[in-house]
Amino acid sequence: MRNFLADKVVELAPSGIRKFFDIVSEMPDAISLGVGEPDFDTPWHVREEGIYSLKKGRTFYTSNSGLMPLREEIGRYLKRRIHTGYDPSKEVLITVGGSEAIDLALRAMLNPGDEVLIPEPSYVSYLPCALLADGKPVVIELQEKNQFKLTREELLAAITPKTKVLILPFPNNPTGAVMDREELLALTDVLIEKDVFVLSDEIYSELSYHGEHTSIASLPGMRERTLVINGFSKAYAMTGWRLGYAAGPAFLIEQMTKIHQYTIMCAPTNSQYAAIEAMKNGDRDIEEMRESYDQRRRYLLRRFEEMGLPCFEPHGAFYCFPNIKRFGMTSEEFANRFLKEEKVAVVPGTAFGGSGEGFLRVSYAYSLDSLREALDRLERFVKRLDQEQQA
Amino acid sequence: MREKILTILEKNARITARDLAILLGETEEAVSAEIAAMEKEKVIGGYHTLINWDKTGTDKVTALIEVKVTPQRGMGFDSIAGQIYNYPEVQAVYLMSGAFDFTVILEGKTMREVAQFVADKLSPMEAVLSTSTHFVLKKYKDHGTVLAEEAKDERMLVMP
Numbered sequence A: 001m002r003n004f005l006a007d008k009v010v011e012l013a014p015s016g017i018r019k020f021f022d023i024v025s026e027m028p029d030a031i032s033l034g035v036g037e038p039d040f041d042t043p044w045h046v047r048e049e050g051i052y053s054l055k056k057g058r059t060f061y062t063s064n065s066g067l068m069p070l071r072e073e074i075g076r077y078l079k080r081r082i083h084t085g086y087d088p089s090k091e092v093l094i095t096v097g098g099s100e101a102i103d104l105a106l107r108a109m110l111n112p113g114d115e116v117l118i119p120e121p122s123y124v125s126y127l128p129c130a131l132l133a134d135g136k137p138v139v140i141e142l143q144e145k146n147q148f149k150l151t152r153e154e155l156l157a158a159i160t161p162k163t164k165v166l167i168l169p170f171p172n173n174p175t176g177a178v179m180d181r182e183e184l185l186a187l188t189d190v191l192i193e194k195d196v197f198v199l200s201d202e203i204y205s206e207l208s209y210h211g212e213h214t215s216i217a218s219l220p221g222m223r224e225r226t227l228v229i230n231g232f233s234k235a236y237a238m239t240g241w242r243l244g245y246a247a248g249p250a251f252l253i254e255q256m257t258k259i260h261q262y263t264i265m266c267a268p269t270n271s272q273y274a275a276i277e278a279m280k281n282g283d284r285d286i287e288e289m290r291e292s293y294d295q296r297r298r299y300l301l302r303r304f305e306e307m308g309l310p311c312f313e314p315h316g317a318f319y320c321f322p323n324i325k326r327f328g329m330t331s332e333e334f335a336n337r338f339l340k341e342e343k344v345a346v347v348p349g350t351a352f353g354g355s356g357e358g359f360l361r362v363s364y365a366y367s368l369d370s371l372r373e374a375l376d377r378l379e380r381f382v383k384r385l386d387q388e389q390q391a
Numbered sequence B: 001m002r003e004k005i006l007t008i009l010e011k012n013a014r015i016t017a018r019d020l021a022i023l024l025g026e027t028e029e030a031v032s033a034e035i036a037a038m039e040k041e042k043v044i045g046g047y048h049t050l051i052n053w054d055k056t057g058t059d060k061v062t063a064l065i066e067v068k069v070t071p072q073r074g075m076g077f078d079s080i081a082g083q084i085y086n087y088p089e090v091q092a093v094y095l096m097s098g099a100f101d102f103t104v105i106l107e108g109k110t111m112r113e114v115a116q117f118v119a120d121k122l123s124p125m126e127a128v129l130s131t132s133t134h135f136v137l138k139k140y141k142d143h144g145t146v147l148a149e150e151a152k153d154e155r156m157l158v159m160p
Helices: A016-025 A044-055 A068-082 A097-109 A126-132 A152-158 A181-193 A250-263 A269-281 A283-306 A331-342 A368-390 B002-011 B017-024 B028-040 B077-085 B111-122
Strands: A092-095 A115-120 A136-141 A163-168 A197-201 A226-231 A244-247 A360-363 B061-069 B090-095 B102-108 B128-135
Touching: A016 A331, A044 A269, A068 A092, A068 A244, A068 A269, A092 A097, A092 A250, A097 A126, A097 A163, A097 A197, A097 A226, A097 A244, A097 A250, A115 A126, A115 A152, A126 A136, A136 A152, A152 A181, A244 A250, A269 A283, A283 A368, A283 B017, A331 A360, A331 A368, B002 B017, B002 B028, B017 B028, B061 B077, B061 B111, B077 B090, B077 B102, B102 B111, B111 B128
Parallel strands: A115 A136, A115 A163, A163 A197, A197 A226
Antiparallel strands: A092 A244, A226 A244, B061 B102, B061 B128, B090 B102
């Protein structure tokens, strides 16, 4: 039998997190600080709306772009939250999670060899999606000393004549870094001058703890060269509903819609109805969840401080990214040993790119009691490592 | 800060001032002072335990009684309410809008005990016109907490 598989898929490295997941799943009594989704249930009024849509028999396809009332709500939401207007009929596309939007955008934009700038550490799917779209990923290794924000210098150094797209993943998974208005403004003239398009993955936008989230699309000259990617998973605790969206210039949305039409048809209908309710009446839910995450964020930072684990202050998402370099282990060694000895799962920073070496991703999407237990174990573990090193 | 302290305490009265201070990014002294002030002002009325008595061997009956009254000269709703709520078996008294005046929540050991309270104490009160007693058959949720369910984290342990 000949090889029936495509080289570019076979050559794709499996997600680093997968390996770790396999180890964890063999330890049924392990507790975890490793999840990447909210611990809240979807607010009941939103679930009710989803259930109601099923009861009403709304079990058909929607238009490829998604329900018009939902696109209109998204238009209003973006106006209200990022102060940028989008035409719901031509500039908004409903997708199966933010992840589909990333894939569609890269496939719609890249010709073979086009370069995509990917700041790392970051979410695991940018690089594989760029490769699958025949693009050439160019990694920018973000620095702890810059609080894992993308600087103008780093951007300039990475741009070549072949650079077409910059992925801008803030608030960031796994670091929790946020880029504020000034820091984004430092990039925009470079992007305009070098004629680079931005995929701004703002899935964690509602989880910003130091003032309002700024989208690069709202800055002068950027709307026409930015695709805003967002969704319902993080803001409304709706991960399993698989619903996201992209908003951007019509020329791109039109081509993305074509791919979406041929591969997906449309996003799940009942999720779309539930999402309308979320957008209309969910602002208070967001507020309450944000306050709760913010409290736990402070709790984690304090505990790290007390156990002498250096960690810059993350301003967004629900992750902390402590530095473990002083123990002389790789992230993976640390995570494996911690799991084995204390039965707590944390994700090695390297799962999110090489520049995550020496760091751990610790999620705080857990109840305070669970966090306390896990952090007590971490403290014990860190003390033991310190004693070993002194001996 | 008050509202945030209260929101947390309402769900977890046992949290320490130290933890509260960490969660809210305040000093422990400031949080303690604020709590003390709220206790003094009776903003915080007490710290109670939410007990699911159904899960114990203790017999308990809860009744919700609708009470109609006629306020009399020199004796407004407040003083009638006082007459009712001073009985220790009365758990709650609310003045209501609508078809009746007070909701009285009563706890007793048996239905007979509750019935006796209504017959001997509540109904004979001069201001009381009529009562209607409803017994609670099952408590599903109390004080914002679902009593039956055990919450289980069904998320995958590790996800990007």
